[in-house]
Amino acid sequence: MRIFSLLAHGLAVVGSAADSATRLFRSAFSLSCAALRIPRYRRIGTAVGALVLTIYLLSIGDIAVSVAGSQGGRGIQLTSVSQILQARAPYVFEPIAAVHGWGYVTLFVSPVNLLLGAGIAVLVAVNVAISAYSVRVVSACRTTSYSRLAGVLPVFLLGFACCAPTVLLLLGAGTAAALIPIFLPLRSLFYPLTIGLLIAALLWGTWKLRRTMSRGGQTTFSQ
Amino acid sequence: MSSTAQSGPNRRQVLKGAAVLGGTAAAGLVGWRVLSNGAEPRRGGEIRDELDKLADAVRQGGPGKDGIPPIDRPRFGGIGAVPFLHDDDVVFGLSYRGEHRAYPQLVLVWHEIVNDTVAGDPISVTYCPLTGTTVGFTSILGEHALSFGTTGNLVNSNLLMYDRSTDSQWPQILGTAIAGTLKGTRLTTHPLVWTTWRRWRESHPDTQVLTTDTGALRNYGSDPYGSYRNRSGYYFQDGVMFSPLRRSDLFPPKTVVMGVRHNDRQLAIEKELIRRDGEVRASIGNHQVLARWDPQLDTATIVDADSGEPADYMDAMWFAWFAFYPDTSVAA
Numbered sequence: 001m002r003i004f005s006l007l008a009h010g011l012a013v014v015g016s017a018a019d020s021a022t023r024l025f026r027s028a029f030s031l032s033c034a035a036l037r038i039p040r041y042r043r044i045g046t047a048v049g050a051l052v053l054t055i056y057l058l059s060i061g062d063i064a065v066s067v068a069g070s071q072g073g074r075g076i077q078l079t080s081v082s083q084i085l086q087a088r089a090p091y092v093f094e095p096i097a098a099v100h101g102w103g104y105v106t107l108f109v110s111p112v113n114l115l116l117g118a119g120i121a122v123l124v125a126v127n128v129a130i131s132a133y134s135v136r137v138v139s140a141c142r143t144t145s146y147s148r149l150a151g152v153l154p155v156f157l158l159g160f161a162c163c164a165p166t167v168l169l170l171l172g173a174g175t176a177a178a179l180i181p182i183f184l185p186l187r188s189l190f191y192p193l194t195i196g197l198l199i200a201a202l203l204w205g206t207w208k209l210r211r212t213m214s215r216g217g218q219t220t221f222s223q
Numbered sequence: 224m225s226s227t228a229q230s231g232p233n234r235r236q237v238l239k240g241a242a243v244l245g246g247t248a249a250a251g252l253v254g255w256r257v258l259s260n261g262a263e264p265r266r267g268g269e270i271r272d273e274l275d276k277l278a279d280a281v282r283q284g285g286p287g288k289d290g291i292p293p294i295d296r297p298r299f300g301g302i303g304a305v306p307f308l309h310d311d312d313v314v315f316g317l318s319y320r321g322e323h324r325a326y327p328q329l330v331l332v333w334h335e336i337v338n339d340t341v342a343g344d345p346i347s348v349t350y351c352p353l354t355g356t357t358v359g360f361t362s363i364l365g366e367h368a369l370s371f372g373t374t375g376n377l378v379n380s381n382l383l384m385y386d387r388s389t390d391s392q393w394p395q396i397l398g399t400a401i402a403g404t405l406k407g408t409r410l411t412t413h414p415l416v417w418t419t420w421r422r423w424r425e426s427h428p429d430t431q432v433l434t435t436d437t438g439a440l441r442n443y444g445s446d447p448y449g450s451y452r453n454r455s456g457y458y459f460q461d462g463v464m465f466s467p468l469r470r471s472d473l474f475p476p477k478t479v480v481m482g483v484r485h486n487d488r489q490l491a492i493e494k495e496l497i498r499r500d501g502e503v504r505a506s507i508g509n510h511q512v513l514a515r516w517d518p519q520l521d522t523a524t525i526v527d528a529d530s531g532e533p534a535d536y537m538d539a540m541w542f543a544w545f546a547f548y549p550d551t552s553v554a555a
Contacts, residue, residue, distance in 0.1 A: 011240030012232030018243045019236075065443040071307070071444035079440050088290040089375075098440040108440055176464045184283045 029204040032126045041129040049125030056117040060092050062108045069103035076100070079115035084111060091116055116191070123198040130205045173187050273527055277378050277394060277547075278401045280468050288385070292439045293336035293372050299324065299431035302424045307435075309442045310421035313451045314432070315357045316520070317341065317348065317415050323427040325420065326350070328451065330433055331357075333441040335382055337433065338362075338370040346413060347371050349395050351382035353457070353464060354450050354543035356396055357480065359413035362386075369410075377469040379546035396482075396539065396547050400552040417538050418520040436502040467546035473553065476542035481523050482551070483536045485510045489551040491544055496554065497523040504528065512536075514554075 036042045057063040064071065076099050083094040095108035306325060308314075320342035330351040331337070345368040347360045362369040365536050371384040374392060374505040382395040391403025399409045403445035424430055435443045449456015457464070463476055474480070480491040485507040492514050497503050511528035525536040544551065 008232050008237050011238075011244070012236040013240065014243050015233075015239030015241075017238030018239050061442065061447075064445065066442075066445060070440055073307075073435065073443065077440055079438060081438070086289075086292075089286045092290075094292075095440045103444065106442055108442075118264050177462055177466065180464060181282075184285060187285070 002203045024203050024207065026202050027210060030204070031206040031210060032130060035129045035133045036126065038133070044132050045125035045129035048128045049121040052118045052124045053121040056120060057107075057113070060113060062095060062110060062113050063107070064106045066104055071100065071103045071106055073098060073106065074102075091191040103217055110210075120194060120198070123195065123202065127198060127202050128204065130202065130209060134205060134209050134212070137209060274399070274401045275473060276408060276468070277397070278392070281376050281392070281401075282465055284375050284377040284383075284465070286373070288375050289372045291333070291335050291373040292437075293338060293370075294334050294433075294437045294439075295338050295370065296438060297337050297339050298434045300434045302428070302430065302432060304434045305420075305432050308420045308432075309452060311419045311452050314420045314423050315415040315416060316349065316418055316423045316427070316430075317346070317359055317413070318427075319344070319346065319359075319413060320379040323430040325423050325427075325430050326357075326415070327420070327433060329443055329446060329458065330435060330437065332446050332448065333443065334437060334439070335373055336371050336384060339490040345370070348415065349382065349384065351380075351395050352446075353377065353380040354382075354396060355458065355477070355540045356381065356537050356543065357417065358395055358398065358537050359415050360398065360410045361413050362410060377465050379543055380463055380465040381543055381547070394547070396537070396543060397484045405456050410548050412535050412537075414524075414533050414536050416517075416520055416522045416524060418522050422520050463542055467542055469546050469549050470542065471545040472551075473545075474541040476540065478541040479538055480541050480544055481514060481525055481536055482539045482544045482548070483507060483512055483514075483525055483534050485512070485535065489544075489548040490554060491539075491541070491548075491551050492523075492525075492554040494523055494538065503554055507552065 036045060054063065058065070078097050079095075081096055084096055086094040088094060092185065093110045093112040095110040095113070097109040099107045099109065101107075230382050276342065295518055308327055308329065315324040315328065315331065317324045317326065322342050324339075324341060324416045326348055328350070331348075332352050335350055335352075336346040339348055347362045347370065348357070349360065349371070350357045360369075360371070362371070364455060367388060369386040369388055371386055371393070374383045374385050376383045376392075378394045378401070379396075381397075384395060385391065386395045386400075386405070391405035391408075391445040393400050393410070398412055398500055400406045418426075424432075435441075446456070449458045449460075451458060458477065461476055470476075474493065478495040481494055481497065481537075482491070483490045483505075488507040488510070489503055490507045490512070492503055492505060497514045497516050501516050505512055507513065513528045513535050514525045516522075517524055523538075525534040526532060527534055
């Protein structure tokens with residue numbers, strides 16, 4: 001019976017923690033929505049998010065650029081939709097369409113890659129919007145701290161998440177040989193780790209912001 | 224009332240806790256399956272022989288299984304079918320029973336395997352960019368034709384293939400299964416020549432050439448590893464990306480040698496030596512082979528000195544040939 005009682009207590013603790021986490025997520029969501037309703041922070045977030053998505057697609061090869069204009073293919077190419085969920089590598093999927101731009105640039109369209117990239121981009125955008133607003137609130141409270149901008153640092157993990165051996169080759173075969181044994185086995189962890197850290201950074205940032213705002217007597221967002 | 228409240232936790236909280244733990248466990252299981260997708264189980268146990276040693280040296284290459292998609296329904300065209308190819312781009316030329324086919328390096332670098340049929344016979348044309356090796360496998364085993372896929376793994380930097388019938392694993396250079404039910408089985412090979420698109424089509428105006436209609440979408444005008452035409456990137460750097468089992472300082476690692484096999488003996492002839500001398504006669508054990516420079520194709524071919532039949536040979540980067548065949552003899 002004692003075991004059941006302990007188990008029930010343990011589960012209740014988990015349940016209470018889930019309640020707290022739910023409140024934290026709700027608070028983060030409402031604060032993020034409020035920050036993005038302000039045009040200035042929405043513009044900043046959108047610009048950074050678009051940049052992150054572009055870099056993400058470049059790093060996994062879904063945007064290919066040739067300065068010499070030597071790319072094959074013209075116009076729009078389509079292939080079997082059945083390949084949509086076929087993985088090329090961890091968290092990298094087959095494209096089902098290619099849009100060629102005169103041999104200089106090609107966009108390979110993989111809906112799953114776009115979705116994964118968009119997930120990262122949205123999280124970075126919200127983190128940046130919240131961080132930018134935090135800087136303003138903190139300045140208003142006459143304290144100086146830019147530490148919240150560090151909330152977007154996890155996105156640099158993406159660099160490793162997307163690093164195929166061929167990307168590492170840009171550093172030279174010798175450097176690639178030194179890095180590959182370390183990064184390849186961990187590669188499949190980097191994407192979920194990036195997502196996890198960005199969410200953690202967002203929760204932390206919004207929690208600190210809410211606390212700073214309540215200390216300063218501020219309850220709503222202002223431009 | 225208070226005693227009831229203190230006697231046990233809130234039932235709602237308990238249910239929530241159970242749901243959270245259950246959900247987390249389910250998500251963990253799904254996540255584990257995603258993470259383990261494409262990962263090959265490592266072999267355990269004592270290293271018994273050379274094949275086991277090679278199987279133990281298998282490393283992840285980055286892509287998952289068939290993440291580098293083999294071409295299973297290759298489409299060919301006449302010499303006008305590949306407008307993106309420059310005259311001096313590398314192609315791998317295959318001559319088999321009177322048919323001539325060109326496989327552009329800029330297409331194969333994205334696929335590594337073409338499960339083809341030439342003159343009615345199944346031939347798998349394979350290319351490994353990291354070891355600079357191209358081998359045609361006349362993939363008939365008993366009555367069954369084998370077709371191959373890419374495991375996404377490497378051994379001695381070399382492409383590790385699997386066959387779709389038994390899932391046995393075959394390093395391309397070795398052509399012998401190192402794991403699976405066909406372990407120890409050796410495939411019959413047919414040589415391909417490295418040349419340029421202009422030289423090949425001038426030598427064989429009736430050639431068919433592999434097109435980019437491969438069933439996959441790739442950036443076919445470019446090579447992620449470097450460029451043979453511009454002599455840049457991995458192909459011309461000294462370093463290798465995946466450490467081989469053994470190293471030799473006899474030649475710089477990326478020196479191109481013609482690797483020749485006869486029974487269980489191997490021979491390496493520096494390709495530049497054949498170019499310089501025009502003809503090199505060498506022996507593998509008691510067997511004589513003749514390496515000749517073909518000025519029209521600007522490449523080397525090797526035949527059995529007695530019969531004139533093509534030998535079992537391939538172009539290879541020295542480091543890779545030596546890693547698989549440390550007892551190879553070398554023609555001076």
